[in-house]
Amino acid sequence: MNEQGTVSASVVSGGNRERGIDRVLTLFAYLNGRGRPVRVADLPKALGAPRSTIYEIVRVLTEAGMLEVSGDDNRVYFGRAMYLYGINYFRDNELIRRGSSEVEALSKMTGETSELCVLNRNRQAIIHTHPGSRPMRISSEVGSQFPIPWTASGRLLLSHMTPAEIRDLIEPEDLVLPDRRVVDIEGFIVECLAARGKSIVITRGLINSFSQCLAVPILGMHGEVQATICFVLPIDVTDEQRAVLQEHLIASGRKLSMHE
Amino acid sequence: MNEQGTVSASVVSGGNRERGIDRVLTLFAYLNGRGRPVRVADLPKALGAPRSTIYEIVRVLTEAGMLEVSGDDNRVYFGRAMYLYGINYFRDNELIRRGSSEVEALSKMTGETSELCVLNRNRQAIIHTHPGSRPMRISSEVGSQFPIPWTASGRLLLSHMTPAEIRDLIEPEDLVLPDRRVVDIEGFIVECLAARGKSIVITRGLINSFSQCLAVPILGMHGEVQATICFVLPIDVTDEQRAVLQEHLIASGRKLSMHE
DNA sequence: GATTGCTGTCCGATATACCAGACAAAACCT
């Protein structure tokens, strides 16, 4: 899935055709990965697609409201229809809806930042979050996505996989933490396997040096990890404080799980 | 903008082919309109598309996470990817973001239900809402969409259009109110034209007999109505109460507008 | 002001995605 489409494309010449729908999905994934509006003229290179195709696709998707093009510098991004459609998912998905209100309740009760997370291919996505009341916030925005090795939730979300599957899923760049330290893949795999069946997983100092993450699984009908809830805490909370928070968190996880 | 181009399309023959991307967009619109998961097997009839095409499209979209298929009875609905993509829109769209927090502020300040609305083809969509503190709530859910003639916001959102455009946009069934009364299209057009340039529009007893709607426009750079904010109030608030609410609402509208 | 590069639009050829229809399996009837 990486962008390999360099010069050598001339060799095969003919067989480069692709369905419109596939181009569309690639485009969506690319925009989501970039996280900011992209100039239409840059898309053909970025996606390895012909210019005429891209312009046509963008035109159709814009008319449908799935994308929006900013008037002045012709940058595309997700449109209102995508938002409205996505809201349906949120409203109708029992797990997400219950998890979100649980996250809010947790944060209001404890004053700490909590998040509801799911696996999205090779990223951990934040479905919902509620900021804590601490003066210094350590929170992420809804919709942001992290490399899995950065978080405690990530270890839980991969806990049902085999080492081979994990190795296949994790890209080399995912192992690089924000401060440039590199996570050892073998150690990471061991941590994921160890997370299986655990009621809570804690990571300290991964995303930054001054926070820690407490995550619990939300289990589906067959015991699989559907999602996680986590607290993002300062690294220096006392053991007593953490013990209380753990208890709340584990209770919430149980409450949302279909399976003990 | 309708697909009228094929003049000679002989009555029966093969001219029924359509692009995958168009099928996909139709499918999305249909699911959104239905508002609940739909059985895959029903889609071909509902969309007028060949079965093999639908099954293929659903497969691809499901793999990409744009749709989800419930395991037991094979119903499709919007998937997590749609939600995550849509969140990007929410996060990055300045108007929506500012409007949403304004709506929350308005509701917290006044205790009334307020909503942020935009035009979505021939529907008025609720982008964000915050319930009031009244014992009896009259609120809609985020993402729900109404026929334009039902609301005060709708009159503002169409106020820049010509009578012909309005006539073209409004479907006959949009004119039927929830209680079966029918809105007169000519009168509605007059109301839309009258809304042009107005700082506030009020409708009473349209969606139901016990509520009224106060809406103000959010104007873009060229004076066009980009969105509206509105209060949903009981029909029997006093004139003094309404005067105060109007003032707040108009102030919020001005604050979010690019243009006086 | 000539040159170069970039952007967006348009058009014809052809590779292929869509469609019709056959088939199997399950569900639903008498």
Next chain:
DNA sequence: AGGTTTTGTCTGGTATATCGGACAGCAATC
């Protein structure tokens, strides 16, 4: 049970959507 309908999968042929490339309009550079 036996027949009928519904559901999901698969395959080959053909209408057509995609792609390459040409073109015109701008902008930037020399």
